[in-house]
Amino acid sequence: MTMLRAETRIALPDPAAVLRPLCEHLREHEAEVGEVDGVTTIGLDGSRAELRTVAGALVAVVEASDLAGLQGMKLAVASHVVEFAPQGFAPTIRWSGDGAEPMLPPDFRVLMVTTAEQLTPHMRRIRFRGEDLARYDTLEALHVRLFIPPPGLPEPAWPMIGADGLLQTPPPEQRPAIRKYTIREIDVAAGTLAIDFVLHDDAGPGSAFAARVQVGDRIGMAGPGGRGLKQAARYLFLADETGLPALARMLGHLPAGATGLALVEIADAAERQPLVLPSGVSLRWLHRDGAAPGSTSLLTDALATLDWPAGEGSLYLWAACEHTAFREIRAAARQSLRPEIDAHLVVSYWRAGISEEQHAAEKKAA
Ligand SMILES: Cc1cc2nc3c(=O)[nH]c(=O)nc-3n(C[C@H](O)[C@H](O)[C@H](O)COP(=O)(O)OP(=O)(O)OC[C@H]3O[C@@H](n4cnc5c(N)ncnc54)[C@H](O)[C@@H]3O)c2cc1C
Structure with missing residues (x-):
C-alpha cells in the first residue's frame, strides 16, 4: 500500500515541554503512544506520526493510507502544538509533502440542490448532488453536519484546512451555520442524496434554508457521524x-x-x-x-x-x-x-x- 506522507519542523522555545502534554492528551483520546530510540510514535485511527525534538524545534513526520487520515493526524499534531505552546508564543507551522496545499477537509463535500419536494405540510425532502459520496453511504453513521451559508451570499465560503494543518473558518459575516441532519436516502453511483427537513416555527438556519431553497443552491456537508443501526432480537x-x-x-x-x-x-x-x-x-x-x-x-x-x-x-x-x-x-x-x-x-x-x-x-x- 502506498502511504501518504507529510512533515513539518516547528520552532519552539522548549519542544520537550510541548511534546509531553501532547502525548498525554492524545493517549487520553485513545491514541497509541510509544517511544523508540528517542523518537515518539503515535498511532491514531490507522494513521501514524513520528515526533522528535531537536535544538529549538519539534520535527513531525506523519503517514496515512489516505488523505483523510493524513489530514486528521496533521490536525491532531498541529492543534495540540498550538494548545501546549507557551502562553504568548504563536508557533509557525507549515507542512510539506502530501496534502500541503489549502484544501477542503477530506470529510467535507459541497452539495448542490437538485429538487425540493413537500412530503407533508411540515416535512420537506431536498435532494442534492455531490461528488465522491461513498463515505456517507453507511448505516453505522447516519448523520451529517450541514454548513448552511448566510442567505444572499453570492459565493459561499467553506472551512478550509490551511498549510498549517489547522481548520480555517471563514470570517463571521460569511460563516455558514452548522446544523445536524440525517441522510434519508443515498445513491453513491448517481452522486445524489436526500435529506428530510422539518419546517418549524421560529425557524433557525436549517428550517429557513429548507423553506426558501432554490435548485442550484449550495450547502456544505461534513461527516458522517453518530451511531447507527444495531443487531437485536x-x-x-x-x-x-x-x-x-x-x-x-x-x-x-x-x-x-x-x-x-x-x-x-x-x-x-x-x-x-x-x-x-x-x-x-x-x-x-x-x-x-x-x-x-x-x-x-x-x-x-x-x-x-x-x-x-x-x-x-x-x-x-x-x-x-x-x-x-x-x-x-x-x-x-x-x-x-x-x-x-x-x-x-x-x-x-x-x-x-x-x-x-x-x-x-x-x-x-x-
Ligand atoms: C443527530 C441529529 C440528526 C438530526 N436529523 C434531523 C433530520 O434529519 N431532519 C430534521 O428536520 N431535523 C433533524 N435534527 C434536528 C435538527 O438538527 C434541529 O431541529 C435543529 O435545531 C434545526 O435547526 P434550525 O436552524 O431549524 O433551528 P435552530 O436555530 O436550532 O432553533 C431555532 C428555534 O427553533 C426551535 N426548533 C428547532 N427544531 C425544532 C423542531 N423540530 N420543531 C419545533 N421547533 C424547533 C428551537 O427550539 C429554537 O427555538 C437532527 C438532530 C440531530 C442531533
Missing part, C-alpha cells in the same frame, strides 16, 4: 419528526424477520408518511393534535404503558426526539432495560426554546 423505536428520517432509514434496512414496535410523534394525521418496514415491526403514529412540538408527553406516556421485555431475546431501544422527552425516555430505559443483554441509544435532537448552538453547548457542559 427485537426493536423499540421512539421518534418525533426530527428522528423520523433516521428511523425511516433504519426501518428500511432491518432484516425481513426483525420484530418490534416504532412509536412516532407527529403534529397530526397529515404528517404521516408511507414507510417501508418489516412485517414483524408495527408502527404507531402519535398525534399532537394542536399542541406545540416538544410540549407533550405522548412518547413517554406510550412507553410507560408498554410491557418491557422479560425472558425473550435482546431488545434494542432507539429514541431521538426533543430534550424533555429524551430525558424521560433515557431514565425509563435505565430503569427497565436489562443491561446484560439489552442496549439503548437515546438522543436529544433539539431543545424547545433554544437553538442548536445553545443545545450543543448545554450537552457539552452536562
Whole structure:
C-alpha cells in the first residue's frame, strides 16, 4: 500500500515541554503512544506520526493510507502544538509533502440542490448532488453536519484546512451555520442524496434554508457521524419528526424477520408518511393534535404503558426526539432495560426554546 506522507519542523522555545502534554492528551483520546530510540510514535485511527525534538524545534513526520487520515493526524499534531505552546508564543507551522496545499477537509463535500419536494405540510425532502459520496453511504453513521451559508451570499465560503494543518473558518459575516441532519436516502453511483427537513416555527438556519431553497443552491456537508443501526432480537423505536428520517432509514434496512414496535410523534394525521418496514415491526403514529412540538408527553406516556421485555431475546431501544422527552425516555430505559443483554441509544435532537448552538453547548457542559 502506498502511504501518504507529510512533515513539518516547528520552532519552539522548549519542544520537550510541548511534546509531553501532547502525548498525554492524545493517549487520553485513545491514541497509541510509544517511544523508540528517542523518537515518539503515535498511532491514531490507522494513521501514524513520528515526533522528535531537536535544538529549538519539534520535527513531525506523519503517514496515512489516505488523505483523510493524513489530514486528521496533521490536525491532531498541529492543534495540540498550538494548545501546549507557551502562553504568548504563536508557533509557525507549515507542512510539506502530501496534502500541503489549502484544501477542503477530506470529510467535507459541497452539495448542490437538485429538487425540493413537500412530503407533508411540515416535512420537506431536498435532494442534492455531490461528488465522491461513498463515505456517507453507511448505516453505522447516519448523520451529517450541514454548513448552511448566510442567505444572499453570492459565493459561499467553506472551512478550509490551511498549510498549517489547522481548520480555517471563514470570517463571521460569511460563516455558514452548522446544523445536524440525517441522510434519508443515498445513491453513491448517481452522486445524489436526500435529506428530510422539518419546517418549524421560529425557524433557525436549517428550517429557513429548507423553506426558501432554490435548485442550484449550495450547502456544505461534513461527516458522517453518530451511531447507527444495531443487531437485536427485537426493536423499540421512539421518534418525533426530527428522528423520523433516521428511523425511516433504519426501518428500511432491518432484516425481513426483525420484530418490534416504532412509536412516532407527529403534529397530526397529515404528517404521516408511507414507510417501508418489516412485517414483524408495527408502527404507531402519535398525534399532537394542536399542541406545540416538544410540549407533550405522548412518547413517554406510550412507553410507560408498554410491557418491557422479560425472558425473550435482546431488545434494542432507539429514541431521538426533543430534550424533555429524551430525558424521560433515557431514565425509563435505565430503569427497565436489562443491561446484560439489552442496549439503548437515546438522543436529544433539539431543545424547545433554544437553538442548536445553545443545545450543543448545554450537552457539552452536562
Ligand atoms: C443527530 C441529529 C440528526 C438530526 N436529523 C434531523 C433530520 O434529519 N431532519 C430534521 O428536520 N431535523 C433533524 N435534527 C434536528 C435538527 O438538527 C434541529 O431541529 C435543529 O435545531 C434545526 O435547526 P434550525 O436552524 O431549524 O433551528 P435552530 O436555530 O436550532 O432553533 C431555532 C428555534 O427553533 C426551535 N426548533 C428547532 N427544531 C425544532 C423542531 N423540530 N420543531 C419545533 N421547533 C424547533 C428551537 O427550539 C429554537 O427555538 C437532527 C438532530 C440531530 C442531533
